[in-house]
Amino acid sequence: QLRLVESGGGSVQGGGSLKLSCVASGYVGYCMGWFRQVPGKEREGVATVSMHFGGKSYADSVKGRFTISLDNDKAMSLQMNGLLPEDTATYYCAASAYRDCLEPINSERYNVWGQGTQVTVSS
Numbered sequence: 696q697l698r699l700v701e702s703g704g705g706s707v708q709g710g711g712s713l714k715l716s717c718v719a720s721g722y723v724g725y726c727m728g729w730f731r732q733v734p735g736k737e738r739e740g741v742a743t744v745s746m747h748f749g750g751k752s753y754a755d756s757v758k759g760r761f762t763i764s765l766d767n768d769k770a771m772s773l774q775m776n777g778l779l780p781e782d783t784a785t786y787y788c789a790a791s792a793y794r795d796c797l798e799p800i801n802s803e804r805y806n807v808w809g810q811g812t813q814v815t816v817s818s
Contacts, residue, residue, distance in 0.1 A: 697721050697807045699788045704812030707778055713814060715773040716766075717788030726796035727771045728805060729763065731784035731814075740800030741786070744771060752798035757782075778816045785811040 703715040717727065728743035742763040743752045751763055760777040775782065789805035796804045 697723070697790060699790060699807060699809035701786065701788045701809045701812040703772075704786060704814045706815040706817065709778060709780055709816055709818050711778050711816070712774070712776045713778065714775065715786055715788075715812060715814075717771050717773075717809060719769040719790060721769070723769060723790045724792040724796075724807075725794055726791040726805075727765070728789050728791065728796070728800065729773045730787045730789055730800075730802055730805075731782075732787070732811075733784045738787070738802050739784075740802060742773060743797050743800050745797050750797050752800055754800060775814070778814075780816050780818045783814060783816050785813050787811045 698720040701717050723746050726743050729741040730738050732738040741754050744763045762774040764772050788809040790807040791805045793804050
């Protein structure tokens, strides 16, 4: 069974940067992605990347600030710059076994999830 492990969360002041990483235990499938969730709110898509042709998709709220990258066929990262207090959330790495996983960013197209890592941005 595929497992995903995130790392790199933490606390930072507004305007700062963090880099999240995700490592998979085996074959991933078609896409990997980052999602985030705040207690009491729905899970929000942040960014996705195709494992086969490198295509990327971003939520409007993070465009120009966040960059998703494939490190190899089992690992990806999310470079987050210009962090804002509203970026505070638990960030989840996810993998998709479905073809239509890149855009629009849809958590229902992702079938394997990591345990989450907390990102806190202070003002």
